[in-house]
Amino acid sequence: MGAPLETDLGKLAEDYVRLALHLHNHDPNPYIFIGDKAQQAAIKEDKRPLPALEGAFARLRGGLEAADVSGSKDDSFRRALLADRADALIARAALLQGHMPESFEAEVEALYSVSVPELPEEHFRALAVELEQIIPGSGPLPERMSAFRDRFLVPHDHVEKVVAATLKEARKRTRAHLDLPEDEGITLLMNNFGAFGAFAEYLGKGRTNVHFSTTMPFHVDRAIELATHEAYPGHHIQATLLEAEMLDKRGWREWEMLPLFGAHTIVAEGAANYGVGLSFTRAERIAYDRDVVLPMAGLTHLTPEIETYHRYVDYVERLNYARNEAARRFLYQGWSRERAIDWLVAYGLETRTIAEMRLNIIEAIRSYVITYNYGLDWVTEHIEGTDAPDTALRWQRLRALFEKPVMPLRAHWNMAPRRP
Incomplete structure (x- = not known):
């Protein structure tokens, strides 16, 4: 059996930051990071394969689903934002491997959680x-x-x-x-x-x-x-x-x-x-x-x-x-x-x-x-x-x-x- 899922929001947030930094070893687009520069530098030297990162993000997502936020509106809101971010980076990891969504609309939904009108x-x-x-x-x-x-x-x-x-x-x-x-x-x-x-x-x-x-x-x-x-x-x-x-x-x-x-x-x-x-x-x-x-x-x-x-x-x-x-x-x-x-x-x-x-x-x-x-x-x-x-x-x-x-x-x- 694998290790139990992490369900503490604070620790899941730390996991998200770490995994997002790992993902950007593969992604040429810029990002903003104002956290621990030593952590950032160490992760730049630790290039993990994208499939492994997808799996880690999926595990993070599972932990978010299992987290108990019933007692706090702030925790519920925070969890929703983290879930959105995790899903977006899962989709981005797939794109970086050449796994394209079926359409522009599907890509927009996967990355940004919205639907955008198509104009003739x-x-x-x-x-x-x-x-x-x-x-x-x-x-x-x-x-x-x-x-x-x-x-x-x-x-x-x-x-x-x-x-x-x-x-x-x-x-x-x-x-x-x-x-x-x-x-x-x-x-x-x-x-x-x-x-x-x-x-x-x-x-x-x-x-x-x-x-x-x-x-x-x-x-x-x-x-x-x-x-x-x-x-x-x-x-x-x-x-x-x-x-x-x-x-x-x-x-x-x-x-x-x-x-x-x-x-x-x-x-x-x-x-x-x-x-x-x-x-x-x-x-x-x-x-x-x-x-x-x-x-x-x-x-x-x-x-x-x-x-x-x-x-x-x-x-x-x-x-x-x-x-x-x-x-x-x-x-x-x-x-x-x-x-x-x-x-x-x-x-x-x-x-x-x-x-x-x-x-x-x-x-x-x-x-x-x-x-x-x-x-x-x-x-x-x-x-x-x-x-x-x-x-x-x-x-x-x-x-x-x-x-x-x-x-x-x-x-x-x-x-x-x-x-x-």
Whole structure:
């Protein structure tokens, strides 16, 4: 007979962290870890085979099912979150071995515990027709759109100062609404971090390295988008508040480890995107780009066109579900790389360079792409619901979501395992 199942939640959390670190010996995607660095280093030298890790995760899952949480709502909630995380990494281990789910929908369910709508081509075509009236010039819309957007490209040697200034402004706006630790802060690094245009590497204790790509194109609208998404009030503030609540206050060690897989990422990316519009209204965003970004980038000659440019940005944001459809077709329906890029140009109305970047990200993180758009929709509904909260209440609810991430866990409240 084997050893009895571990059913103590604290010990199961420690097992989860250990196994997740082992899994990342096989997974090239980044993760956040703010736990014991000696443990992390030791595990990096102990590369266990993926089938063995799958078995260990299954045993962890069995321990969670057997755990008695009848006397505590907090324990029940914690167990559900841990079960979601375990299932997601079981599914990821299978993917890393080439064992694919039967469909894009099944992969999304296995990794993120949600169902995402499939949108027909007609949806994107209708929006593109509306955009025809906005983009100047003649000829095919994707070519006109690309030429128009690239006029708003920030010169490479101006990007860092634009980013630094926008991070400072975003921090000021966030601190006006949220009471934050005095010693929280970021370090801006202009370097490349995997396939991402930017990445917030949380270090613990309110400190984050925010990486910005030096090779990917940086258009005017990206200054606010990335500064708010990655830092204020995005991933940096999210991780700072999450650590204070889940680790420092509750002692739930599983939150030392934040992989890219599990329902928590729906909230993480959705809330980071929600913070963009919460920090800057549309009018404020246009004014900031006009009065700060364009002059700093040496693009003041484009000032008369900034409102037209933001009408274009509005449409591209409405079209971002096109990235899900590109991923669905590229990963599961046999589309070539070129065909998927053409789709993103035609129906996501991206420039070809950015479409290529998007597909690089899809190749690296697969169905994670749904966390940005579906995640934003989920968080918006969670925060705004039907009661039309004012700005102060929206900030309050965002903070609550950071501190205790209520997640879209459809499969775990009754502990039914997900199947890839």
